[in-house]
Amino acid sequence: MTYAKPDVPQVAWADTSIVVDFLQQTWAVARIELIKMFRDPTELLSRAVQPILWLVIFGQVFSRVRGIPTGNLSYLAFMTPGILAQSVLFVAIFYGISIIWERDLGIVHKMLVSPAQRASFVYGKAASAGFRAMVQTCIIYTVASALRIELRWNLFAILGVLLAAVLGAAVFATFSFIIACLVKSRERFMGIGQLMTMPLFFASNAIYPLILMPNWLKYVATMNPLTYLVDALRGLMIQNGQSLHTMPVDFAVIAGTFVLLGLIAAKLFPTLVQ
Amino acid sequence: MNASNQSDAASLEAGNSATPPSTGLAIETFELTRRFGDLTALDHLNLQVAYGTIFGLLGPNGAGKSTTIKMLATLLEPTSGTAKVAGFDIRTSPAEVRRRIGYVPQLVSADGALTGWENLDFSGRLYGLHGAERKSRIEEALRFVNLSDSAKKLVKTYSGGMIRRLEIAQAMLHRPVVLILDEPTVGLDPVARRSVWERLLELRRAYGMTMLISTHGMDEADELCDELAILHRGKMATVGNPAKLKESVGPAATLDDVFAHYSGGSIQEGGSYRDVRQARRSASRLG
Numbered sequence: 001m002t003y004a005k006p007d008v009p010q011v012a013w014a015d016t017s018i019v020v021d022f023l024q025q026t027w028a029v030a031r032i033e034l035i036k037m038f039r040d041p042t043e044l045l046s047r048a049v050q051p052i053l054w055l056v057i058f059g060q061v062f063s064r065v066r067g068i069p070t071g072n073l074s075y076l077a078f079m080t081p082g083i084l085a086q087s088v089l090f091v092a093i094f095y096g097i098s099i100i101w102e103r104d105l106g107i108v109h110k111m112l113v114s115p116a117q118r119a120s121f122v123y124g125k126a127a128s129a130g131f132r133a134m135v136q137t138c139i140i141y142t143v144a145s146a147l148r149i150e151l152r153w154n155l156f157a158i159l160g161v162l163l164a165a166v167l168g169a170a171v172f173a174t175f176s177f178i179i180a181c182l183v184k185s186r187e188r189f190m191g192i193g194q195l196m197t198m199p200l201f202f203a204s205n206a207i208y209p210l211i212l213m214p215n216w217l218k219y220v221a222t223m224n225p226l227t228y229l230v231d232a233l234r235g236l237m238i239q240n241g242q243s244l245h246t247m248p249v250d251f252a253v254i255a256g257t258f259v260l261l262g263l264i265a266a267k268l269f270p271t272l273v274q
Numbered sequence: 275m276n277a278s279n280q281s282d283a284a285s286l287e288a289g290n291s292a293t294p295p296s297t298g299l300a301i302e303t304f305e306l307t308r309r310f311g312d313l314t315a316l317d318h319l320n321l322q323v324a325y326g327t328i329f330g331l332l333g334p335n336g337a338g339k340s341t342t343i344k345m346l347a348t349l350l351e352p353t354s355g356t357a358k359v360a361g362f363d364i365r366t367s368p369a370e371v372r373r374r375i376g377y378v379p380q381l382v383s384a385d386g387a388l389t390g391w392e393n394l395d396f397s398g399r400l401y402g403l404h405g406a407e408r409k410s411r412i413e414e415a416l417r418f419v420n421l422s423d424s425a426k427k428l429v430k431t432y433s434g435g436m437i438r439r440l441e442i443a444q445a446m447l448h449r450p451v452v453l454i455l456d457e458p459t460v461g462l463d464p465v466a467r468r469s470v471w472e473r474l475l476e477l478r479r480a481y482g483m484t485m486l487i488s489t490h491g492m493d494e495a496d497e498l499c500d501e502l503a504i505l506h507r508g509k510m511a512t513v514g515n516p517a518k519l520k521e522s523v524g525p526a527a528t529l530d531d532v533f534a535h536y537s538g539g540s541i542q543e544g545g546s547y548r549d550v551r552q553a554r555r556s557a558s559r560l561g
Binding site for chain 2: 021024025027028031032035036039040102104105106107109110111112113114115116270273274
């Protein structure tokens with residue numbers, strides 16, 4: 001029984017450019033994440049609870065503490081961008097779990113034997129985390145306006161907030177992706193995930209300004225990408241809100257971190273199945 | 275040889291210059307070796323698979339089957355040696371290899387939270403299939419594996435056999451030259467196993483696909499495979515077609531006897547905790 005090498009129609013690979021391929025593959029990955037998200041929106045909705053609790057309970061109580069120097073802002077107005085940044089962090093930081101889950105099945109194997117570029121899986125997941133961040137942004141705008149916090153209803157400011165939230169989610173989802181590639185098991189990831197979120201949150205300017213921090217913590221906070229996300233959001237979201245580092249610096253740090261982490265994640269991704 | 279890939283002639287030559295000359299085989303390994311720390315999982319394997327062959331890899335757990343398959347599917351880099359799949363070197367041109375192979379892992383690779391159609395659509399997009407062509411190939415693949423009626427159902431409602439057939443449909447969308455299957459029927463009931471075999475044979479008949487299959491099933495090796503290699507402790511213990519292997523061991527020998535002769539024991543023993551756990555887990559997932 002001998003067969004010649006089959007003369008079957010192959011995909012016309014040479015016809016498309018690398019960039020177009022990359023964008024289409026990234027969209028393919030983000031697309032299935034979105035399909036799954038909308039098929040079962042319970043998670044999307046339950047994610048709304050935590051920021052509401054922070055604003056309504058923690059925020060109300062801490063606005064009575066007059067000792068936190070928030071400049072010309074009320075404490076609630078000061079912390080609202082911080083809570084948005086926190087929700088962005090929380091929706092993104094456990095993305096690694098789903099990647100480990102997909103590895104324990106054979107879905108990651110299926111992706112890695114395909115000719116799609118490795119980075120497209122990382123950026124596709126990051127894009128879907130960005131979408132979750134947009135949903136969180138809408139929820140927090142709704143709650144904040146119900147609490148009569150003075151938001152800036154300026155189109156460019158809102159677009160800026162959305163961009164910052166999406167980039168922030170991309171940073172933390174990609175960071176999570178890297179951790180997943182390193183630990184490779186759900187149990188270990190859960191432990192490390194819990195261990196990471198609180199320090200990231202508290203070693204930032206989310207709910208108190210940097211000037212309150214002891215020097216060593218200030219140093220840690222300036223290394224924390226969440227600080228720059230909060231800073232950008234504070235400058236864009238709130239009336240009279242001011243960004244400490246200026247917008248270009250904030251966005252450059254967030255975007256730069258994303259690109260750097262994305263490259264590392266794409267490099268590590270194939271080791272998940274070895 | 276390899277004349278059908280004229281559009282890839284340039285890259286084919288590039289692939290050839292870095293490795294021994296191609297002999298026109300679908301799969302060829304050259305002293306392929308993989309070590310994990312002190313453990314040599316695969317030890318200088320030389321394997322030749324002609325186009326159109328259904329080639330079975332047999333061996334006890336830990337013999338090196340999965341390592342071989344992972345390397346040929348470009349998921350794992352060799353420690354030394356190399357291999358050519360569909361004419362391309364897995365070390366120097368892994369991207370070219372990926373375009374020409376389909377891979378069905380032992381684990382479940384279909385996404386239970388998506389429908390059958392959505393799973394195929396995702397694969398199609400990853401392989402650069404567009405618009406109407408993607409749609410028609412998905413429809414054709416669904417018909418081929420008899421899943422057209424279940425295409426809009428979530429895969430988590432599928433039976434084990436349906437999931438395997440869907441995975442075969444996924445792996446055939448881009449018409450691979452070589453299809454690599456890691457224990458394709460593990461955990462399936464006899465009827466489902468037969469329907470998988472029958473689809474694989476039909477796939478070869480219709481598209482001339484070459485298949486590399488790792489298996490623990492002696493009946494699978496006997497009925498499905500044209501040629502078998504038995505691996506033992508990372509080395510090739512023997513290779514040949516099932517009838518010849520049986521003859522070589524003795525009159526009225528079964529494939530089980532051949533296996534026991536070359537691997538020094540039965541497949542029931544051996545295997546690490548991890549192997550056992552993985553096999554059981556995928557078996558239970560497949561229902």
